[in-house]
Amino acid sequence: MQEILNIAAYKFVAIDDGELLRDALRATTHALALKGTILLAPEGINLFLAGEKDAAHDFLRGLRADPRFADLEAKESWSEAQPFRRMLVKLKREIIRMDHPAIQPAAGRAPGVDAPTLKRWLDQGHDDAGKPIALLDTRNAFEVDHGxxxxxxxxRIGKFTDFPKALKKHREDLAGKTVVSFCTGGIRCEKAAILMREEGVADVLQLEGGILKYFEQVGGAHYHGECFVFDGRETLAPDLSARASGASARAAEDPDIAIKR
Known part of the structure; x- marks a missing residue:
């Protein structure tokens, strides 16, 4: 029986009280017996938590009471065991490292496409304007190898900070297509989409909520393999069930690994 609720969420929004917010979230997650990782930076919040259903939902309700996070959207999945060993709330320079300071998602998002629409486009072989679709995986190579x-x-990037260099090398390959960037939960493909638009790629969209939201809403259509996740479950099938055996201790302990989505 799967009794542990896993929630993943992020939002690019200006945060100027990081230390106070960190202390408050540490207290809240401790009181609710949640485990996982929360990263806070001037550009926003990025979190992945696991615990009992009511506790996880209570945490989200409390977080959304802050006007900055009122529209925070979360992806949910279930597991039989707690995939994290402890609770970390960390202050960082970026909630997902790109080392490209001109990219400020809180100042304006790139347009997105939802999962049902993307599935329909893939079914028909083009977008609604008849343009071919270029699906761009913004994840690290080892993640892509799982599915x-x-x-x-x-x-075949080794880390997300390699993406700007790869874009400069391959940008012309995207010409004339509707580019849909995607990643595990949406955060990397959002930054990637903004960078591509800045670099002159004309038609760029991000997959809203990433692969996890796609699985949640439409299943595994047009997807092969599983989705690597940075916690003890290791990979999720399109039905959001965990397929790998054994926990990834390093992912469960390292906030820079455990939160990349």
């Missing part, structure tokens, strides 16, 4: 969308572009 990805059929025919997705994979630049």
């Amino acid at each position: 990805s969308f059929d025919g997705a572009i994979d630049w």
